[in-house]
Amino acid sequence: MASQQPVVSLKGVNQIFGNGSQNQTIALKDIELDIQPGEFISLIGPSGCGKSTLLRVVGDLIQPTNGDVRVNGKPAPQARLDRDYGMVFQSPVLFEWRTVQHNVELPLEVLKINKAERERRAREMLELVELSQFLKHHPWQLSGGMQQRVAIARALAFKPPLLLMDEPFGALDEITRERLNDELLKIWARTKTTIIFVTHSISEAVFLSSRIVVMSARPGRITKLINIDLPYPRDIATRESRRFFELATEVREALRAGEASRAGESEKLH
């Protein structure tokens, strides 16, 4: 695995907002991370730990203050121009004036793919997320969970090698969320896309990931990397297995340790 070129390589990445001003915040500090092809990486941490910022840095939606961000060996801006990644946000961000099918076709239109091929791919992707019978529906006619599945289909439509997901199931109820977790793993197994997944749910991170990146706030930094050695394919039995609870506990303790070290630092200040 180490011999392969990493999909994402972050070296000494810092992100400082309001640089030099009174309310300067260090959103990311000295981030070092390599992500290998086919990994399912979760970024987990308390709010304000910079996990969404890190995702946006990888996706070239914001430029880091300094440091090196490479995607497939290229600088992040070039990777964006090459359409190397798909994005899924917390809200589905569907275009209300487009049908489900045309929402999925949106990135393909930007990529200048012809109509017949667009239609074929949209159908294929909507089949993947089991929404084939809703091609002609409009977003408001779907439930929140279904809308998010359309967003996933849209992100996968141009077969990007890297999928960036920013708390995609955060607004959904627990039952829907677990069902979509199952579906996402199936999609991941079929498409072999590398996924970076931001979440603040420990059980979601453990269930989905091959590796978890634990982050801590102020300054946002990586405090621990945890390999999740639960075998794939994972299902309900995985969630109920002993190893699942052990790993969840390990993640929880890593999060606590991150918080505690911060509390220690602020005490020193007083």
Place this chain on the structure above:
Amino acid sequence: MKTKGFQYYLPTIVVFFAVLAIWEGGVRVFNIQRFLLPAPSVIFTAFIDIFPRLISSALYTFRGAVLGMLIGSIAGILLAFTTVRFALIREGLLPFAIAANSVPIIAFAPIMNNWFGLTNQLSKIMIVAVIVVFPMMINVARGLVLVEPAKLELMRSYAATPLEVLLKVRIPNALPFFFNALKICSTLSLIGAIVSEYFGGPRGTLGVFITQEAALFKFANAWAAIIISAILGMLFYVLILLLERVSIPWHASAQNANEA
């Protein structure tokens, strides 16, 4: 879209006829003078008697309102696009547009008469155009700018060009704002057209007709003209409403779904 049944409209119909009955009865019982308030039956008779003159005046004035609205809308939309494209123009122009929006443009009517000629309909059309241009510009500019930020991030992740963002995100996003502006302007444009005619113009226009009949104490005729202008105003509004339903059917339905 479900069509609402007769029962839904029943209260409205009842109130309408009740008001007419009270009006008619009140005028008769209290023997109110005709020049103060004519009875509905008298207005109705006048309406029928002078209908040919009424309808030709109304169509002339309506044409002015529509042409003015067309010119004002086109100018407003063009201005909106430039403010979105050039931040400098936006910062320089938008405060003026918002200020101009609160100016009673109708006060310029005598000046327009002086510029374009009292009997030239262009003087009225231009008043309407100036009334329409600012609300149109402000609304469309808002629609082009007030886009959900995640939609822009999404387009950025596709490495979309600014033109693609304009065509696929900003313009569709601005359409509901555009139709809102049209609805506001439909009322404004008729007010502008009629009131600018109060300051003088050719015979055979609604504004001149109302002032002249009132001056001659033919108040029933003036009331008949007011009624037809009310009908015109409502027709204009409904026309735009229908246009909206046909052009952006997704908008009303999406809103209903959000409220439900």
